[in-house]
Amino acid sequence: MRIDIITVLPELLRSPFEASILKRAIEKGLVEVHLHNLRDFATSSYNQIDDYQFGGGAGMVMMIEPIDKCISKLKAERDYDEIIYMTPDGETLNQSIANQLSLKENVILLCGHYKGVDQRVRDQFITREISVGDYVLSGGELGAAIVCDAVIRLIPGVLGNETSALTDSFQDNLLAPPIYTRPSEYKGWKVPDILLSGHNEKIDLWREEQAHKRTEEKRPDLFE
Known part of the structure; x- marks a missing residue:
């Protein structure tokens, strides 16, 4: 390009x-x-x-x-x-x-x-x-x-992981779901158990649900 x-x-x-x-x-x-x-x-x-x-x-x-x-x-x-x-x-x-x-x-x-x-x-x-x-x-x-x-950033090869851009906010008119990294617990604040489960199908479903929930709360206009 x-x-x-x-x-x-x-x-x-x-x-x-x-x-x-x-x-x-x-x-x-x-x-x-x-x-x-x-x-x-x-x-x-x-x-x-x-x-x-x-x-x-x-x-x-x-x-x-x-x-x-x-x-x-x-x-x-x-x-x-x-x-x-x-x-x-x-x-x-x-x-x-x-x-x-x-x-x-x-x-x-x-x-x-x-x-x-x-x-x-x-x-x-x-x-x-x-x-x-x-x-x-x-x-x-x-x-x-x-x-x-x-x-x-959308051009193939620009991002280290080409699927990263596909899960950004506003792709499919949804905001991105919550994200977490190490440590799994900090000052008593815990990462949701589902993300530590290793069950990829359930994790994907949770992320999709959270994306819809966050969009409904923050940007309901995107559903229109």
């Missing part, structure tokens, strides 16, 4: 891909992540990529020309399955979307800034718009990092 991220602040995005699971995925050759500084595609001597709104109003708008030049350059080199714009008014990221994107081969993530991008960018280039929640960030970079983390 290849992910190209178009950004005004590439330095803000480097660190997530230099540590932990994301770094290992890149080193294994399971994914490529490329950062593209939008200012490199500016046409003015000042590397301007934003301007005032037509019709007046507070806040600057990202210009169409630098974005067009960047996307066109990338599309000339390969075909893309999705060109995604990170925006607060996009569809809210969830596990289903992450699952879908993990099956793609080439994806572009465009990070918004200021008041956002010229609407013509959204009309002409964008195939999908994604939000990471009902709030506004200073830019789309942190949201793009979240999307990358949620997607890359």
Whole structure:
């Protein structure tokens, strides 16, 4: 999988891909992540990529020309399955979307800034718009990092145990059941006996029941 991220602040995005699971995925050759500084595609001597709104109003708008030049350059080199714009008014990221994107081969993530991008960018280039929640960030970079983390961990070979991602919260619209590790008793607090029984079928049933119970208590909306 290849992910190209178009950004005004590439330095803000480097660190997530230099540590932990994301770094290992890149080193294994399971994914490529490329950062593209939008200012490199500016046409003015000042590397301007934003301007005032037509019709007046507070806040600057990202210009169409630098974005067009960047996307066109990338599309000339390969075909893309999705060109995604990170925006607060996009569809809210969830596990289903992450699952879908993990099956793609080439994806572009465009990070918004200021008041956002010229609407013509959204009309002409964008195939999908994604939000990471009902709030506004200073830019789309942190949201793009979240999307990358949620997607890359699903690629086969990224996690040490490939079945781990299948039992995460929100797979099958359920929260994950309670989990425990050693010691089996601490300060009188005991691990449920069923988990120490060695009876795998009963343990699986217990975990399924607990997942339903926890979802009903914490996120009943998921059953809808």
